Amino acid sequence: MALSGLDIYKLLPKTNCRECGFATCLAFAMQLAKKAVGIDKCPHLTSEVKGKLEAQSQPPIKLITIGSGETRLEIGNENVMFRHEEKFFRPAGIGFIVEDNSTDAEIKTKIEKINELKFERVGQRLEVNLVAIRQNKDAKRFIDVVQLVSVNTPLSLVLMSPDAQALKGALEILKGRNPLIYHATKENLTALTQLAKDYKVPLVAQGDDLEKVSELTAELSKQGVNDLIIETGKKPISEKVWDLTQIRRLALKKSNRGLGYPSLVVVEQNDVYAEAQEAATYITKYAGIVLLKGIESWAVLSLLTLRQNIYTDPQKPLQIEPKLYPIGQVNDKSPVLVTTNFSLSYYTVLGEVEASKIPAYIISIDTEGMSVLTAWAAEKFTPQKINESINKFGVKDAISHKRLVIPGYVAVMSGELQDESGFEIIVGPKEAAGIPSFLKNL
Amino acid sequence: MALQLITEKWSGEVSVVTIGAANQEGGTRSHAVKIGGEKSLPYLFKEGSLPNKPQIAFEILDIMPSDWPNAVSAPYGKTLNDPLEWADKCVRDYQAGILCVRLLGSHPDFGNKSPEEEAQLIKKLLKKVSVPLVILGSGDDAKDNLVLPAISEAAKGERCLIGSAVQDNYKTIVASVLADGHNIIAESPIDINIAKQLNILISDMGLALERIVMNPTIGALGYGLEYAYSIMERSRLAALAGDKTMASPFICFVGQEAWRAKEAKADDLPDQGIIWETLTATALIQAGADLLVMRHPKAVEKVKEYIDNLFRS
Numbered sequence: 222m223a224l225s226g227l228d229i230y231k232l233l234p235k236t237n238c239r240e241c242g243f244a245t246c247l248a249f250a251m252q253l254a255k256k257a258v259g260i261d262k263c264p265h266l267t268s269e270v271k272g273k274l275e276a277q278s279q280p281p282i283k284l285i286t287i288g289s290g291e292t293r294l295e296i297g298n299e300n301v302m303f304r305h306e307e308k309f310f311r312p313a314g315i316g317f318i319v320e321d322n323s324t325d326a327e328i329k330t331k332i333e334k335i336n337e338l339k340f341e342r343v344g345q346r347l348e349v350n351l352v353a354i355r356q357n358k359d360a361k362r363f364i365d366v367v368q369l370v371s372v373n374t375p376l377s378l379v380l381m382s383p384d385a386q387a388l389k390g391a392l393e394i395l396k397g398r399n400p401l402i403y404h405a406t407k408e409n410l411t412a413l414t415q416l417a418k419d420y421k422v423p424l425v426a427q428g429d430d431l432e433k434v435s436e437l438t439a440e441l442s443k444q445g446v447n448d449l450i451i452e453t454g455k456k457p458i459s460e461k462v463w464d465l466t467q468i469r470r471l472a473l474k475k476s477n478r479g480l481g482y483p484s485l486v487v488v489e490q491n492d493v494y495a496e497a498q499e500a501a502t503y504i505t506k507y508a509g510i511v512l513l514k515g516i517e518s519w520a521v522l523s524l525l526t527l528r529q530n531i532y533t534d535p536q537k538p539l540q541i542e543p544k545l546y547p548i549g550q551v552n553d554k555s556p557v558l559v560t561t562n563f564s565l566s567y568y569t570v571l572g573e574v575e576a577s578k579i580p581a582y583i584i585s586i587d588t589e590g591m592s593v594l595t596a597w598a599a600e601k602f603t604p605q606k607i608n609e610s611i612n613k614f615g616v617k618d619a620i621s622h623k624r625l626v627i628p629g630y631v632a633v634m635s636g637e638l639q640d641e642s643g644f645e646i647i648v649g650p651k652e653a654a655g656i657p658s659f660l661k662n663l
Numbered sequence: 664m665a666l667q668l669i670t671e672k673w674s675g676e677v678s679v680v681t682i683g684a685a686n687q688e689g690g691t692r693s694h695a696v697k698i699g700g701e702k703s704l705p706y707l708f709k710e711g712s713l714p715n716k717p718q719i720a721f722e723i724l725d726i727m728p729s730d731w732p733n734a735v736s737a738p739y740g741k742t743l744n745d746p747l748e749w750a751d752k753c754v755r756d757y758q759a760g761i762l763c764v765r766l767l768g769s770h771p772d773f774g775n776k777s778p779e780e781e782a783q784l785i786k787k788l789l790k791k792v793s794v795p796l797v798i799l800g801s802g803d804d805a806k807d808n809l810v811l812p813a814i815s816e817a818a819k820g821e822r823c824l825i826g827s828a829v830q831d832n833y834k835t836i837v838a839s840v841l842a843d844g845h846n847i848i849a850e851s852p853i854d855i856n857i858a859k860q861l862n863i864l865i866s867d868m869g870l871a872l873e874r875i876v877m878n879p880t881i882g883a884l885g886y887g888l889e890y891a892y893s894i895m896e897r898s899r900l901a902a903l904a905g906d907k908t909m910a911s912p913f914i915c916f917v918g919q920e921a922w923r924a925k926e927a928k929a930d931d932l933p934d935q936g937i938i939w940e941t942l943t944a945t946a947l948i949q950a951g952a953d954l955l956v957m958r959h960p961k962a963v964e965k966v967k968e969y970i971d972n973l974f975r976s
């Protein structure tokens with residue numbers, strides 16, 4: 222959490238010596254809090270205070286980039302514990318583990334399937350991010366598989382190997398791909414530090430508990446390796462949630478540098494459901510990267526949808542393009558239902574119209590993503606606006622009748638809308654759930 | 664230097680609601696189900712206790728469901744025609760520990776069954792199965808005001824969970840629930856202020872806050888899940904910070920929402936719907952859900968296993 226001017230003032234010498242160019246230490250503190258001056262202007266700071274102040278001038282969770290080009294993954298730079306406080310900024314990367322002891326043919330098939338894990342929902346593209354290659358055999362096989370995978374996928378890569386020799390060979394052929402090395406421990410620290418420095422690639426630091434892992438990241442950072450990702454090993458789900466929560470809390474609230482990095486979790490369960498549920502848990506609870514075994518598209522779609530939900534900006538709801546949408550086999554007699562361009566409103570109405578099996582048009586009005594009642598209260602959902610949209614979206618060309626169904630909640634605008642548009646206004650149900658029976662009786 | 668973890672100290676806790684009354688408590692249920700009681704955010708056991716596991720109620724209807732996709736109706740087969748057989752199957756074949764009966768057939772558009780018919784059904788159901796019951800009206804306010812008092816009386820002393828009370832229609836049902844010793848579902852439209860207001864209105868009528876379960880009105884995965892997720896997080900934070908009027912456990916109608924999703928209607932890929940229901944539940948459990956009303960036996964099984972895993976350390 223950022224320090225306030227007063228917090229900073231408490232750390233200053235309070236001598237008001239003016240050497241910083243300000244009349245008082247307090248004035249200087251206020252400017253520091255606004256990041257309007259540099260801390261080096263005050264020559265009287267102890268190194269401990271300097272460290273604290275420097276830490277607060279950096280983002281509490283470092284932004285880490287894995288991969289390069291369009292498919293690169295950026296994680297970190299998060300500001301809050303709960304999405305309602307602001308938003309979660311950088312959607313967790315989803316990746317899949319490929320074993321180097323599979324045959325080349327198996328690996329190719331798996332990569333092809335992974336490459337195809339692309340979906341579209343609510344007007345957004347949902348994509349997976351990473352392929353992780355795990356070493357089970359000798360260095361040569363690992364390097365060969367890295368080569369095989371890298372030419373077959375544009376996704377960012379993770380190198381899962383404890384073997385510095387194997388990693389070096391892989392990094393050599395992945396120049397420019399900026400892969401993530403998984404993972405540095407106390408034991409292989411020296412060798413992996415060197416690799417991360419030589420090849421300028423991000424590195425996962427692993428320790429079984431938060432204390433160990435923060436010591437490790439501190440050591441790495443001392444060695445000049447700062448592009449780090451944290452992992453705390455295999456443990457039961459709720460302990461993992463505890464770790465992820467503490468990492469986020471300590472980074473945000475205590476500006477703990479050693480934990481000021483994104484986290485990675487490896488989820489490996491044989492049961493597709495169990496694996497998806499565990500992964501879903503970490504997507505909701507702060508994970509920066511989730512690596513999985515399974516690639517069933519139905520499970521992946523549900524995880525990507527969850528990620529999309531959790532990382533939606535609560536202040537800026539998802540919107541759809543305002544226009545006239547034909548649902549089913551419409552003709553010029555089909556009813557026209559009015560709703561907003563707030564995704565949730567639209568998709569709820571859509572779901573009910575589809576369920577009714579009665580072809581209909583939905584006209585979505587540009588309410589800047591507000592729901593029916595909110596938009597009506599904010600005068601974004603007015604008879605004038607609806608009439609404009611009717612004309613703009615060619616409603617009169619699509620249908621031969623002159624009837625319009627409006628949401629039950631805005632029944633009050635019927636008269637005015639009728640005058641404005643010349644359409645007969647029919648008041649629909651308040652809740653979308655009432656649409657099927659409403660349409661049947663229309 | 665040892666790392667200082669941040670452990671939140673909460674002054675409040677979620678109230679414990681007991682559903683079902685056994686013999687010694689004046690009912691005929693084989694057991695009671697307790698929900699709520701959390702003293703921490705979801706599954707941070709090191710911060711405070713979470714004494715009761717989230718529970719899953721199987722949802723059944725009093726009429727043959729007309730809009731359930733194949734994937735979710737298939738496991739129940741012919742029993743969907745008969746609420747008593749359906750209920751029995753949930754308990755026998757799927758070990759349901761609690762059932763949720765939706766009296767949709769009382770809705771004017773879906774058969775308009777009379778309050779007396781529904782009361783009879785509840786009486787038979789209480790004989791047929793011995794698990795605690797959640798009983799829902801049809802959602803038609805006027806009709807619910809006739810049906811819910813009748814079924815409340817029919818189930819007197821069984822300590823059911825009955826719903827739903829909404830902001831502009833709560834008095835009749837609260838009065839019945841109060842008289843007959845049940846608990847109530849307070850439903851609010853993804854709105855934390857209305858949720859609080861409704862809890863206050865209900866408790867002002869004399870029903871203890873410990874007899875209220877909140878329905879925050881969820882959306883399914885991909886259909887507004889995140890709104891309910893955040894409303895639940897905010898409500899739970901308020902409860903833990905000591906706001907007793909927000910300290911009711913949550914009931915989430917996961918099955919109803921998930922099986923409306925387009926993704927769940929892929930008949931050639933039943934797993935898609937099942938995982939849709941499963942992950943909707945998973946995410947809401949992480950937001951604090953206490954009672955999940957679900958439909959597909961496999962989704963229920965997976966979520967149960969997940970809950971057991973959460974409580975394993």
Ligand code: SF4
Nearest residue numbers: 237238239241246263
């Ligand atoms: S130089 Fe430092 S000690 Fe002197 S007034 Fe400025 S802040 Fe205070």
